[in-house]
Amino acid sequence: MADFGDVQLHIVTGKGGTGKSTVAASLALALAARGKTVLLCEVEGRQGIAQLFDVAPLPYDERLVARATEHGHGDVYALAIDAESALLEYLAMYYRLGRAGKALDRFGVIDFATTIAPGVRDVLLTGKVYEAVQRNARHKNARVYDAVVLDAPPTGRITQFLNVNSELAGLAKVGPIKAQADTVMTLLTSKRTAVHLVTVLEEMPVQETVDGVAELHKAGLPVGGVIVNLVRPQDLDDDARAELLAGTADRTALRKALGKAGIDADDAVVDTLLAEGRDHAERRGLEDEQRTLVEGIGVPTYELPKLAGGADLGGLYELAEDLCEQGLA
Amino acid sequence: MKATARLSPMTSHPGPAPVLDVDALLDDPEQRIIVCCGAGGVGKTTTSAAIALRAAERGRKVVVLTIDPARRLAQSMGIEALDNTPRPVPGVTGEGSLDAMMLDMKRTFDEVVESQASPEKAQQILSNPFYVAVSSSFAGTQEYMAMEKLGQLDKDARASGRWDLIVVDTPPSRSALDFLDAPERLSSFLDGRFMRLLLAPAKGPAKLMTAGFGLVTKAITTIIGGQTLTDMQAFVAAFDTLFGGFRARAQRTFELLQSPGTAFLVVAAPEPDALREAAYFVERLSAERMPLAGLVVNRASVDPDVELSAATATAGYEKLRDAADEPSRMAAGLLRLHADRKLVVEREGRLRTRFATAHPQVRTAVLPALPSDVHDLEGLRGIGELLAVRDARAEKRA
Incomplete structure (x- = not known):
């Protein structure tokens, strides 16, 4: 039984260089191996998913990146969310703004709202993720996902990113953007969401993970597991x-x-x-100290090996299998 | 464990890339600014600190501007908590000196406002909710303020002669390019049509309220609420007089970055993402006519200099892995490590070669991976020596 079987939205964060995008992609594959239809989203405009799955850059549109190859498996779709497209979609969906919508663009408001106005960008990005999670059979012709995996901003910014509500507080006190933020928050703080943190067994990433978990708890955001990535071989006792x-x-x-x-x-x-x-033994000693700290956080932990050949597409499937075996998916 | 203990001879592939002579760069008195940039998580901050220390110990008067350094790194420079004021780093040897500071973006923004506006007006701006949000949480502010601080430091350095070299770490942004785009984005934001529209009703006659603007305000009011619009207008109106100053400063800093006294060091890890990011940056620098000094490949694996291939080691590992006796198990474990290391070295070599082939003009220095983070000045010094060690070896080969 998977540790987070009821979770619909898996948010994956981690310090730069820890392999958070690789872990997010592997988790998506792992969930698909459990029979779920999965949407993997990125929000940082890096086209990391396209690179991992070796496909053309993703548009603002859900694209199949991994078709189920075995009976009982699900497909993985991917989506690169950018704030500008999300805002235009949002406006079209809720306001049917027509002329005013076009005027907004012409007067540089879209640009303004998505690059300058603080918090609005994050509301738009999380809002699109929210829409994908909430989608159900009532939406005509819409693809329904069993799980959504979000390759989220790094640990240092994750609480601010998810805590859209307080980011907007004092700024947009009323109005639809505020209402939208409230709705998104309801999902993000619920049991249907889990925020997983990726780390490696080094001082700075572990410290950031410990701090990140504390911040998430404080903001009432549900912490999932800690995934320790790039673990060295454990053959020497x-x-x-x-x-x-x-x-x-x-x-x-x-x-x-x-x-x-x-x-x-x-x-x-x-x-x-x-x-x-000797080098390895020395590093393992330092890693073990860090592992004790990670275990002290008090959330489930998972370990993924360092793949000597790098995390190519084949590597992603290996890591997905590890995640399934360890119960993250 | 100190980093210096890992000063073993480097035997990695010399590679096709020309060698970056770090010491020559640091010793050149014309070199006034070194900017370290690169994707997040590649060890930029540590590299900046190590370079600054090495320059200081070679006789320069250095100030290093770090962005959000790890506690340990701040401590390694003998300063418990760095802040917005440059403070001398104790324990630096030689004729030079090293000051270190950490960017406080809100404080820097506040100072700019205070220096540009009358006290009442400054107070009005500082207490505006929109300003509070922009100055503390807006994702681009850190980049703007790093640039602003660099401009200030340069001015101070020229005026007081306190420093002759400024080493700058850049914010851990999504992309290394954000740092370069900050001043341009600031300018275009301040010049934006929307900004002018927001200003119009606050100071202009009613006829400026075009039909288009009516639609726009209506839409904005619908989406974010009327109060927010009012706050924004108040902010923009109060800020209006500062805009010219901001724009001029941003422009000056941009020109400073283009001047020959500036050198960019692109820092990358030998990973596809980080090197791709480095490639974008190299191309962008050349497009902006900004002086690139070279690439620092951090955390590289060192090639074990023996005739034992990954394939042979893997085969040996597979034969021995299930053995029960201790020596065989140890042999198996060691063969696995060796095979992995060989594979990693090969992969990194391929990635570096690919980069060097696409950018043959980029001088490169390679830093081997260290077993632990830097804890003290000695550790930083060790990194500086490693950065320069390749040059000595290259000379020996020549």
Whole structure:
């Protein structure tokens, strides 16, 4: 049973460089493997999804990026949301502004509202995500999703981004934008939403994750899990790592073992392997300290390996399988 | 663990890219500004601090403007919490000096307002809810204010002679380009038709209320509410007299960035996203005629200099992984590490080659990955040495 089986909106955040987009894409694939039809959204204009799935840049339109290949799996669609298109769609949908809508654009208001007016941009972006989550069979010809995964802004900005309500407070006190923000907030603070944080086992990202969870809690936003990404291989046990660090590993025995595997190791190779082992042991020691901090946060944690070849499309499916096995999806 | 302990000889592929001579850049007295830019999470702030320290210890009088540094990094410069005022970093050796500061964007914005307007008018602006929101949470403000601060520092440096080199870290924006676009966006915002429209009813006669504007205000009132529009108009009206000053300052900073005394260092990690971002930036700099010094590839994996391929190591790992005896298990673990490392080095090499092929003129320095974050001045110094170490090796080869 998945840990977040009832969640409809998975929001994935993380510090830059932790692989949040890769994790978001893998989570979308994992949910699809559970039979769900999934929409994967990005809001930062980076076209990260298109690059991960190796497709042409995404328009403001839902596109199929991963078709179900096995029976019982669902499709994954993707959407790149930009504030300008979201605003025009919003205006067309709710106000039928017609001439005034065109005038807005002509007078630079669209530009103004989406780049300058604080908070409005975030309301528009989350508003579109909200629309995709809320869509149901009553909407004619609309594709209905079982789950939406949002590749969200980084940890340092996530609470501000999601807490659209308070961002607008003091600014737009009344009016439809405010009403829209309130509705979006109802979904974002409900049990139907989970905010997952991606980190790597290094000091700064872990500290940001700890701070991020505290901020999300304070804002009443539901924290999901912490996904520890880019985890190093765990083949060497405690004893082996201690020996490598102390420089007491048995060279002769190691050379013999390598010989059994058909590798005729000279001194240079043995030295290199031991040096690599020592570096690794040192880093693992530092990582373990960070892992203790992550576990201390008190939310479910998941671990994804560092793929030596990089997270290409094949890699995404591997990571998705790991997420399924560990119960995130 | 100090970063210097990792000063092992670098044996990574020399690569096709020309080598960036960091020390020559730092020693050039004509070089007054170094801007470190790149995508988020590539180690820009640490790189800026390390470069600033190295320059100072080579005799320059340096100020480094950091944006949101990690607590540890601030501490490593001997300053518990950096703020908007440059403070001397203790422990710097040699003739030079190093001051460090952290951008406080709201404070900087407030100062600009206070310096440009009468006290009453400044108060009026500072308490306007629209100003409070723009100055503290608007996503582009950090970039505007970093530029503003750079302009101020440059002016101070020229006037007082306190500094002869300014090293600037750039905000962790979505895209490295945001930093360059900030002044232009500010100018076009201030010159925008909408801004002028907002101003019109506040000061002009009623005939300026065109039919178009009526429609627009009606639409805005419908969407964001009348009170917001009133706040905005009050803000714009109060701000009006400052606009000219803002625009002129933004323009001056932009020109400063184009001057030959400025050098841009693009920082990237050897990842496709970060290098793509770096490529955009390199192209953009050349389009804007801004001087690019080179690329710093951070967190690179170092090639283990032995004849043991990834494929052989992987095959060995697979043979030994299920063995029960300790030496075999250790051998398996080590072979796996070696294979992974070889693969990573190959992949990074491919990515760097691709970049170098597309941008053959870009000088490059490669920094090996460090096992931990920097904790002290010694760690920063170690990074500076690593940045320069490639040059020494290149000379040896030549």
